[in-house]
Amino acid sequence: MxxxxxxxxxxxxxxxxxxxxxxxxxxxxxxxxxxxxxxxxxxxxxxxxxxxxxxxxxxxxxxxxxxxxxxxxxxxxxxxxxxxxxxxxxxxxxxxxxxxxxxxxxxxxxxxxxxxxxxxxxxxxxxxxxxxxxxxxxxKCRVVTRFRSTIGLPGRLSTRLQPNHPTDNLSGIAASLLDGLMHGSGDAVIGINPATDNVPQAMRLLRMLDGVIEHYGIPTQSCVLTHVTNTLQAIERGAPVDLVFQSVGGTEGTNLSFGVDLAVLQEAREAALSLKRGAVFSDGARGDHVMYFETGQGSALSARANGGCDQQTIEARAYGVARHFKPLLVNTVVGFIGPEYLFSGKQIIRAGLEDHFCGKLLGLPMGCDICYTNHAEADGDDMDALMMMLGVAGCNFIMGMPGSDDIMLNYQSTSFHDALVLREVLGLRAAPEFDAWLQTTGIFEAGEGSRLSGAVPDVFALVLGRLEAP
Incomplete structure (x- = not known):
């Protein structure tokens, strides 16, 4: 017609x-x-x-x-x-x-x-x-999800602590991890993009993250952002998997280019649920949101699978895929693919707000990697503007990394300090369980605010040395 x-x-x-x-x-x-x-x-x-x-x-x-x-x-x-x-x-x-x-x-x-x-x-x-x-x-849209922390409540802003390292060096990861925790980051997930993407490496990183979370009693969840089939193999080998990660797209062809289909996503969700690693909350329910999806405008065209559609419509269709699997987190990595798809800061800002809007209307727990590549016509001022607007719009979570610079993926995102600014300006707090932990450990001052205490808690003494062990 x-x-x-x-x-x-x-x-x-x-x-x-x-x-x-x-x-x-x-x-x-x-x-x-x-x-x-x-x-x-x-x-x-x-x-x-x-x-x-x-x-x-x-x-x-x-x-x-x-x-x-x-x-x-x-x-x-x-x-x-x-x-x-x-x-x-x-x-x-x-x-x-x-x-x-x-x-x-x-x-x-x-x-x-x-x-x-x-x-x-x-x-x-x-x-x-x-x-x-x-x-x-x-x-006006509120989407609340739970695993070990409760994400998306009114008055809350969560963060993904992203301690990537170009060689997956445990000391380097530990340094970024400690830095993030000391700035109140990590209540959405502690998630690592592995530099070497295979099953043994994924298991090594999963065990390291699980050891940190268990040792310090951190009410959060971990994720190694490896391919879903690697995660399935890791589960079969007894790895401590909290969340299953996968990039998804808005057409069958795009997902096939990622090496996935709907059946394998369902298999992975069932496998993760079978581990029953989510917390049991006060209402007696176990945290059962076990999937973490990432998307981005332009991925379908990159795969030559856009079917003649515009990239934003296909991006919204990716949220239709994500919604079916009841995820804990959905993250639009808005400026990551590059200026071929979003040329300027203006285009990135519009796309980030569109993605968040569409995901929230569909009932998804939307976060945004507020980011750009160094060859785009964008800069930190553009990202500050988008970050503030997404904060006002009720974004569930943003990224947190040292100095806003991912030294493994080579792009610019948001820093631990950026999240502190957004929480301070808009009167937001971390997820309630994580916020209580921050105050108990002394990272945050006790009370209603989200202010850093300025002291290094005793629980983190010699933490780098402890994490050095394989």
Whole structure:
């Protein structure tokens, strides 16, 4: 079905919903590279106006990636909750935006609605939102998950402590790990990207992290960001796996390029659940969110698996994959792939807010790696702006690494100090269990704030020497 709209006496026609969605997307270099973006600002405005008039139910009948040939489309359609959708089924995309901005769209209403929304619906409405709309609406969404710490509660901001090292040297990892803990980082996860990605190395790092967490009684979880099949083998060999990591994409082809499909993700989730390593909370429930997913706009085009779609719509579809497996964490690594996909700080800021917005509307525990590569037209000021806006929008977690510079992956992200600033400015705290541990150990001052005590706790005496052992 074609769509059209007239702007300044010129009629613009879009061949199908996929074409309309792509042309309605705010300008970004990845869509230009793919040849799917609007050819002019006028055409983009016409597409956005045409998109605003489309009923939401159209997205259930016209797939941007064919149902017959794509497992992700089948997952999205086959698991759609028609009952949850009924409350907004009569709205157009434009009407849906207006409703989301209204007081009727409360936290409770948005939580109930989430299973009834498809990724394409939320991608569509994001394309006609201003930045302040993306912030206001996302802020009303609350997604709370648990393993050993509780992430996503109001008034909280968590961090992933990322102590990467270019040679996986345990002393180097330990130094970054200690630095992060001393700055109140790590309540979302202590997660290492291994420089050498194989099963024995993953197990070595997993055991090291598990030893630290157990020895110091840290209420957090660990993850080695190795391929899901490596993690499955590590579980079979008795490794202490808390979270299963995997990068996921919004088409079957993208996931196949990562070496995964939906079946192996389900197998990994069941394997991790069988270990029963999550904490038992006061309500008697065990923390059972065991998956950690990362995504990024542009990955589908890199895999030549975007199917003619724009990168932001495909990114939202990746969240449809993630939602099915009930993750503890979902992280959009927004500027990591490079300027081929998000050219400038302006494009990275828009993409980060879109990703967070779409994930939260779909019911996901969204975090953001607020980052850029050194050859992008972006700098630290751009990242500060995005960080503050995501903090206001209620982002569940951000990254924490020494000096904001990942010396293994060679990109710029957010530092331990950045998270402290965001917590101070916005009056946020770490996850409650982790926050209590920080005060008990003396890392934070006792009380209602999140201020560093300035003292090195006795529990960390000689910590580097202890972690040196293989």
């Amino acid at each position: 074609s769509y059209s709209h007239t702007v300044n006496a010129q009629r613009y026609t879009f061949t199908d919903l996929r074409d309309l969605m792509a042309c309605a997307t705010p300008l970004r270099s990845g869509d230009q590279l793919a040849g799917v973006s609007a050819k002019s600002d006028a055409e983009r405005i016409a597409a956005q106006m045409a998109l605003a008039d489309i009923p939401l139910r159209v997205f259930l009948n016209e797939a941007v990636v064919p149902y017959e040939t794509d497992a992700v489309t089948r997952l999205i359609i086959d698991t759609h909750d028609a009952s949850a959708f009924s409350s907004v089924s009569y709205l157009t995309v434009g009407d849906f935006r207006n409703w989301l901005l209204s007081d009727a769209a409360s936290t409770e209403a948005l939580t109930a609605l989430a299973p009834g929304l498809t990724p394409e619906m939320v991608a569509a409405v994001s394309k006609i939102c201003r930045l302040q709309d993306l912030i206001l609406i996302a802020r």
